[in-house]
Amino acid sequence: MALWLIRRLVQAGFVMLAMSLIVFIGLHMIGNPIDILISPEADQAERARAIAALGFDKPLWQQYAYFLQGALHGDLGRSFVFNEPALRLILQRMPATLELAVTAVLMSVLVGLPLGLFAGLYPHSFAGRTVMAGSILGFSLPGFWVGLMLIMVFAVGLGWLPSSGRGTTAELFGVQWSFLTKDGLRHLIMPALNLSLFNISLVLRLARAGVRETMPLDYIRFARAKGLSPQRVVFVHVLRNILIPVVTVVGLELGSTIAFSVVTESVFAWPGMGKLIIDSINVLDRPVIVAYLMIIVALFVTINLVVDLLYTALDPRVRLGGRA
């Protein structure tokens, strides 16, 4: 178990190293941040000063060496644009994204799982078919379009919900959260729904397929024959068995929801990390881009670890370690 953990962590370290190198070389090939950041009014001397101030007068390998040196001391560099440590900048934005992504994933489980169970248990009913048809929309409609439609209907048309932003926030553990205030919750509903539509459909379909597959199996028949109540059969015997694929997918989707919430964040002006990374890419703010990607890698590694641990809890046959 310990060996397994160490191996995973070393792997993660190599992924981060490779990733940072790719970003350095990639951004270097795209262009020079100075060209984008510097005042158009600047003369040649001011340009030279800015290039030296941000370290671009050094060869790329030297810039990378400086970065590695700092990274080993936990310093991922300062943003060219904000003049603040890149890591702090991202961590400031992180709660907004986490809050949005976790709400969206919760919604996808709370809505998707019951609907999927229902559609699996009554596959030929009208309601079951409607749910399945609806899930196709959830898959296929582009997120930004749905987001704009939600805004047009609920904010502009009906005026029920605010169109964008986080609203009033309240502090918990030194961090500002929207879900703690009524106004913040009102701001949270639409972006979270927008972000979760795809995942709701995904969970729903997985759950339905799982139920359809499990129901005819012998142990379910046996449980029924034993005289267990239908509730117990569905919620204990069926549910537990269909949860494994659902947990895998929800875990991975949590990661990608956090990493790729950018569309929803920009449509709803939600001040999360996704917006930060897009702005940073537009101005080639290298320290922020590198730090962001490193955090995302760390996040995926952690989520995969947790998912693996959850498997062992859900399915006693799964063992961690090298033997399997």
Place this chain on the structure above:
Amino acid sequence: MLAATAFAWPAAAQTLSVGVSAPVTSVDPHYHTLTPNEQLDSHIYERLVETDPKARPVPGLAESWKLIDDHTWEFKLRDTKFHDGSPFTAEDVAYTIARVPTVVNSPGSFSVYTKSIVAAEIVDAHTIRLRTAGVYPLLPIDLSQVFIISHKLGPNPATEEFNTGKNAIGTGPYRFVSYQSGDRVELERNEAYWGRKPAWQHINWRMIPNDGARTAALLSGDVGLIDQVPTADLARLRTDAKVKLWETVSLRLIFLTLDQSRDGPTPYVTGPHGEVLAKNPLKDRRVREALSIAINRPAIVDRVMENAAIASGQFLPPGSYSYVPDLNPPKYDPVRAKALLTEAGYPDGLTITLHSSNDRYLNDAKIVQTVGQMWSRIGIKASVEATPWTTFVGHANKQDYSIYELGWGISTGEASNPLRSLVSTFDAAKGRGAVNRGRYSNPKLDGMIDQALTIADDSQREQALIAAQRVVFDDVALIPLHIQKNNWASRSGVIYVPRADEETHAFDLRPAN
């Protein structure tokens, strides 16, 4: 009036939410020369010289200024107070000028506006003299970019401490309350402000870069004012009774740069069948003029820009200082253009690849596509390559392109700025022609520009600047296309003053009566 206000902002009439398109990256007014920062800064801090909506200089923290000899400007300062209650004095001006070049890691320093000052002499608490190395009539204009901060901040105030609010102390109409990166800035009215009192007590400055989201926020009443209204929404908003559009002609010229750095072949202009030419046709004035008059500017303004621009044949819009009165946009004349090309030795036309960004200026890629089509009428085989600004600008700075679209915002509102930056001979030692990417060079013009900048008298200098501009456009140093309009949209029932310099000012928004 109350009814109108209540209708526009049902939640809290004393709070105005403003939706701006570009995020504020720092509250430090000397960190980065960036309009999105400067427009927020102008709520909190003030400059010695302010500019009116037409970009003409007006008194700010300085009540008056005059040249006392060829090298010395004297500024008489206003008697006012900083937000912390300390008085504003000449010491703060000297402190600010000394601080500007020392800001750490600045990617775009304000020292370009203070570098002409060689010494600052405090005469008394409300008088300061600034000395320049030579005659420098533009000093007041340059200082209209520099925000004054209090000397009480001490040596080397940190940029981060401005964002937390500790250092964000100015004399402006609003005090800083809080800044949340990428989300919003909150401001509160400075009740002790010397000038006109702003109408709203609280300002919620929200950053909404997504065009659709910004428009939706206005339509739903979440914000009372937005900037950079997308051209696609203009027609719809014009007919909506709940909102009102505010437009003005800006100081941003969109133009084509022509590669004149090479005498030999230029990479993206070739013969009619793609053969490499012996010499660079863009060095021939007749070719440059042919390309210019083959463009139907009114059609671009009308069809591509949805009238959010005016056609132009020079740097500045009408009404500006040093505008050339009778220099109209070149008349569309494909017949004469074709004749000029023939005369220059290209009767069968040319093959040209036009370059532009696709995310920087309003409709930038569409504009060059249209230009390409217009040129095909005079026998030019034109193709277009549009790339994101991040990759485009690097190539443009290295003279990799032949003909490419750029924009230039004339921050000073007068012609010496584009003359010095865009068409002076590129010269690192003299700091001239820094963004003359086409490397146009005309010694006679350089002399005229240098000469104009030594004239202290405003009206004489204006005449000299006009004469220099005539040379530029007569020689077709670059091809001007149009000057953009700036637009804002507000809820109805208010009056807003749109500004030529693209800055959004919440204190310029007032209830209608």
